[in-house]
Amino acid sequence: KTVDVAPERLIGIGVGLAGVIDSTVGVCRVSPHNGWRDVPFAQLLEDRLGCLVYLDNNVNSLTLMEQLYGAGQHARDFLVVTIGRGIGMGIVANGQVYRGASGGGELGHIVIEPDGFLCNCGNQGCLETFVAEPWQVKRAQLKGLKVEAPEDLLAAAHAGHPVAINVLERAGQLLGQAMANLVNLFNPELIIISGEGVRAGEFIFPAMHAAMHRHTFSQLGDDVSIRIEPLSDDAWARGAASLVLNKFFSVPELE
Template sequence: MQPRVNSAAIRRLNTIRVFHALRENPNCAQRDLSRLTGLDKATTSAIVTQLLDDGLVERTEPPRPRRIGRPETALSIAPSAGLLVGARLEPGTIRIVTTTLAGAVLEQAQIPGSTDLGTALRRLHEGIDAAVAASRRADAEAPPVRGIGVGIPALMDRSGRLVLAPNLGWRDTPIRPLLEEALGARVQIDNDTKAAAMAERLFGACRGVEDFAYLTGHSGVGGGLFLGGRLYRGAQGFAGEVGHVTVVPGGRPCGCGKRGCLETYVSEPAILAQAGERGRTLPDLWAVAAAARDGDAAVRGVLEEAGRHLGFALSHLVNLTNPSLVVLGGNLSIVAELILPTLRAALDEHTLEPLRRDLRLLVSPLGPDAVPMGGIALAMEGFLSAPEPIRGILLP
């Protein structure tokens, strides 16, 4: 039998290609879109016409001198086309970001989190309502919310079910329907680090990079893998749990029930606890970084040990997957410059030389906002991939 062509899916994929080309190349001429996407002129024209009709794209005067002949207009994602909301759900904090449909940040907010599920969902709803209201203050037209994405430090299966969140104390929870009931809207949800890796691919240091590893640290430590240009999830969706690689057999107890996991030495709570054991009571990683820069030997020792453990775990990841780039993000970016010397030394010691030779290490330009921006990436993907993405307005 001849395979059937799903023309609607092809149109949707082509629309996504044109959208991202415009997002990355604002004020782009229509003829340039054909070159950027590889689509023929007729297909590009039909998609642009639809995007214009639906108010997602607008024509503007080009920022370059006009050529002789018929004047050419530029195309951009319309700022009034809608809002996206991204959130990071952590035990201690909930971080929320709102952006335009093109991903330009409008508002950022941080509110207290909770390990009580009902309390966390209520605070998330209140925080999103406040952030959206603040984003709309200067816009009389009140652009609609087009998508909501949430990153959670948890094992998430492919259906969006939370299997285990050790640091939140949640297990086997239908988190997607609970979020959608609490927020009254469709929600895209994923593991926080996978979401952050998507943000790096769309907005950060990994645009155009086919094979990279992303590591982040907040309440735990997570990893996201892009292999061959695609986010690698594994058989059940759990791939990338580098925080639970054993770095000290029989070492510190972990919330997952094991001992000696990487995150018991490298996560923010672990670093603060170890600093406290050495007589340094500090409120957060910003204070840890400041103390280390001021020459506090005890704090520097904690960070140097964290770098060694992270480099050891990362060497296994590099030996197995051979990425061209490793990005340190989330709260790891706050202390990156202080842990990189011992991290690099451990990588050099434990990684095969041909794999280490051309490996680049970068600190995420998205910093601690990588996960909420990952929520933006999830929201954007959900909106564009919906059967009727153009008309899919979620909230008034």
């Protein structure tokens, strides 16, 4: 959408971008989906638009929105996991969005099967190659199912096709294993699952919950709440806007 607003009326522009983002300098270090490396994205936009630009990973921006205005408002330690074109994760630890040294939270690229399919990132057997929606479709195609899009795969599952159901349940199982590892590592009080992929939740989530329960250490799994939130384009936009609002209303640190 195009908005007719003079740059001087803007306090800033927020951008959430998939990939490894160094938010401190506004640089996209790596974006496999776009084929970018070390792109000074914020500066390029500032030069073009004439106002401040705040850049972060798209799931980090969504996580910030959940912390400020959404389901994470009352949680000090929580995670946001997104399922869609890729698999993303945002981390809030002790009330702060955790970004690592120069970008982190790449849940989709933990290795599940070292000799598996080649991922867009250049590694093999990433979680994303099982759980991300395009890969669900690809795996179903390789098993002989004639589907072209995630909607086709979900329709086949609703029709009772065993291949479609198996692909979605396998995605859920591996997602659950990954989430058990997250619980064991971070001990969050809340995990928010969002993204376009939640539309297949009736097939994915039972297997996810079972695997998560099976692999979580001791009572840590009993202490975490799981919240499913369908995602719209507006949520991504609110996440990007949250980057600007959070910066604008933050209190400067005293030296």
